[in-house]
Amino acid sequence: MGTQGLGITFLTLPLIMRAAAGGQWCYDSQDPQCGPSHWKELKATCGGSKQSPVNIDRRRLQRDRGLGDILFEGYDQAPPGKWTLTNDGHTVMLSLASELVSEHITISGGGLPGRYRALQLHFHWGSPGGNGSEHTLDGCQLPMEMHVVHMNTKYQTLAEAKGHPNGLAVLGFFFQVSKTPNTNYNTIVAGLRNISHAGDSVDLASTFRLSTLLPRAGRLSGYYRYQGSLTTPDCSEVVVWTVFEEPVEIGREQLQAFVSTLHFPAVGSMLPKMTNNFRPPQPLHSRKVFASRAATASGGSPHRVPHQLLSPLLLLALLGPSLPTP
Ligand SMILES: *[C@@H]1O[C@H](CO)[C@@H](O)[C@H](O)[C@H]1NC(C)=O
Numbered sequence: 001m002g003t004q005g006l007g008i009t010f011l012t013l014p015l016i017m018r019a020a021a022g023g024q025w026c027y028d029s030q031d032p033q034c035g036p037s038h039w040k041e042l043k044a045t046c047g048g049s050k051q052s053p054v055n056i057d058r059r060r061l062q063r064d065r066g067l068g069d070i071l072f073e074g075y076d077q078a079p080p081g082k083w084t085l086t087n088d089g090h091t092v093m094l095s096l097a098s099e100l101v102s103e104h105i106t107i108s109g110g111g112l113p114g115r116y117r118a119l120q121l122h123f124h125w126g127s128p129g130g131n132g133s134e135h136t137l138d139g140c141q142l143p144m145e146m147h148v149v150h151m152n153t154k155y156q157t158l159a160e161a162k163g164h165p166n167g168l169a170v171l172g173f174f175f176q177v178s179k180t181p182n183t184n185y186n187t188i189v190a191g192l193r194n195i196s197h198a199g200d201s202v203d204l205a206s207t208f209r210l211s212t213l214l215p216r217a218g219r220l221s222g223y224y225r226y227q228g229s230l231t232t233p234d235c236s237e238v239v240v241w242t243v244f245e246e247p248v249e250i251g252r253e254q255l256q257a258f259v260s261t262l263h264f265p266a267v268g269s270m271l272p273k274m275t276n277n278f279r280p281p282q283p284l285h286s287r288k289v290f291a292s293r294a295a296t297a298s299g300g301s302p303h304r305v306p307h308q309l310l311s312p313l314l315l316l317a318l319l320g321p322s323l324p325t326p
């Protein structure tokens with residue numbers, strides 16, 4: 001990919017992965033013969049020991065006080081260029097047409113091993129009757145999940161980044177259904193009708209700040225961190241994962257637009273609806289999932305309450321032998 005623009009890097013990302021897989025991959029809802037249980041036949045890495053997504057068991061988290069706030073830069077400025085929305089055959093992807101802009105949308109801090117620039121974001125969802133997040137919380141799926149994919153700025157190309165365990169950083173956001181629509185998603189939802197077939201792409205009518213797609217800034221301190229992989233072939237184990245506690249709210253009709261508007265590539269004469277485009281949770285093996293300093297779920301850590309907030313009396317009560325363990 002050499003000196004190609006990031007905007008281009010962006011759009012060719014899924015194509016490269018498909019080529020690398022040495023064959024077609026898909027979700028069971030498109031064709032069970034190339035679904036997630038077959039991916040390791042296309043690419044051995046998909047059967048590796050650090051795969052994503054995972055179930056986040058909130059009773060088994062390990063608190064890491066080094067996981068403070070992530071610094072979001074460029075998330076709060078509307079990019080001068082247009083957002084491009086693409087049906088890549090597996091998901092809906094939002095990318096920037098211009099390299100110069102995406103170079104200025106970065107994340108750092110929060111225990112991330114470096115600075116990372118945004119490449120693209122995309123979604124995973126379910127069916128009219130079922131949730132479709134990739135990560136699960138205490139064994140439960142949420143309705144939808146968004147992934148904002150970033151590449152370590154010390155690498156020049158995606159191929160180079162994929163050679164290092166800290167090459168990519170992906171931010172994962174759960175969605176929750178709210179009574180009212182989330183108007184910040186109007187432009188994306190309206191664009192879905194224009195990309196109902198695989199390969200379709202549209203420049204969105206209006207631009208917007210990336211931060212408007214996230215939960216409120218004050219709610220981003222609580223997150224889970226672990227080392228994993230891309231959740232699609234080639235399943236490279238190069239992703240520092242951050243999954244946020246606070247979900248994004250979205251209206252029921254808006255969620256239905258994702259579930260019912262788009263199509264996978266044709267299978268024979270059938271044109272399957274793009275539904276259930278999630279990979280099921282993978283084994284954690286020896287990995288740990290860490291809770292950020294401000295995450296509310298602490299995994300029963302004895303250090304849950306900051307010491308300076310404990311009155312001597314409460315301390316006595318907490319240490320008392322008659323109390324059940326938290
Ligand atoms: C689907 O998500 C909702 C939260 O929006 C949750 O209450 C429900 O339990 C989930 N259903 C399943 C089957 O996981």
Ligand SMILES: *[C@@H]1O[C@H](CO)[C@@H](O)[C@H](O)[C@H]1NC(C)=O
Nearest residue numbers: 190191193194202203204205
């Ligand atoms: C999207 O499709 C509608 C028709 O469904 C059309 O009127 C509109 O111009 C299209 N928008 C873009 C940006 O192509």
Ligand SMILES: [Zn+2]
Nearest residue numbers: 122124147231
């Ligand atoms: Zn994803």
